Amino acid sequence: MYEETIDQSSSTGTNFVELLRSKGIHAGIKLDKGIVPMMGTDGETATQGLDGLAARAKTFYDKGCRFAKWRAVLKITADGCPSELSVNETAHTLARYGSICQENGLVPIIEPEILTDGNHSIETCAKVSEHVFSTVMKAMIDHNLIIEGTLLKPNMVTQGATCEQKATPQEVAWMTVRTLSRSIVPALPGVTFLSGGQSEESASLNLNAMNQIKDLPRPWALTFSYGRALQQSVLKAWGGKAENVAAAQTALLERASANGAASKGEYKGGSGDTSSTYVANYSY
Helix, strand or coil, X not given: CCHHHHCCECCCXXXXXXXXXXXXXXXXXXXXXXXXXXXXCCCCEEECCCCCHHHHHHHHHHCCEEEEEEEEEECCCCCCCCCHHHHHHHHHHHHHHHHHHHHCCCEEEEEEEECCCCCCCHHHHHHHHHHHHHHHHHHHHHCCCCHHHCEECCCCCCCCCCCCCCCCHHHHHHHHHHHHHHHCCCCCCEEEECCCCCCHHHXXXXXXXXXXXXXXXXXXXXXXXXXXXXXXXXXXXXCCCHHHHHHHHHHHHHHHHHHHHHCCCCCCCCCCCCCCCCCCCCCC
16 A cells, blocks of 8 residues: 555545455555665666654554565666666665564565566576575675565566567576575565566466476465556456446456466466556656
8 A cells, every 4th residue: 555545445434454454454555755866877766765764664553554565676778787886775775674664563575676678688687686686685684684574576587678589488487486596595485576567467477387387496485466467457447437346356356366376386377468568667
């Protein structure tokens, strides 16, 4: 949830957090305050929000939230991005945010997103992702996070959005799990992937393929924390019209069920929208 929705209520007057809890759903809060340019870099960014974060985290815990997320953004370019400055800034702020969350009872979701913008190969994405993830992991340990009480929300390892050589779900799965096995400690309980502009179907198929891998270690739960790849069909079905709410709910249940199956390696395919959700330089 965003900060402005925490205190809002449903049409029946029930606070949203209380309504979710009555249905067995925990509420989470997006704590970062967005990205700003880092001077002296080639358009790289830093995430704002550390100032006053402890007080905000406590406030949202008191309002019923039990987990949080913080998004950092990196990019791959032919002329050296992400820079070491960007990687280290990302690692520090994510680890500091995570530590503050745990001090105030919130489970932190650590999100170092490497954008798919560009025409780089899947091998390049794997190399960069391994460096970024391992640097973030070290910072988490250095900041004394309880690793067993933390979740990671990374990008999948894919080719760039404009790369002509498209990887199969099995290739994406193998490269992603290999990258995680080289950089993330087994104590981390779960990896909750972002969809990063993939189509609904691709995001589900790639996750499913990861959970079918037999020849690489997978000590973490590999599951989903999709935005666009969970919502695209829902928003199309709803169209902002009250009479379409039931259809939108049906679409959401279908995507959630499909990705739940993919988290167990049991998705059969064919139920997701195949159109891309990619947006260049995506921010929110």
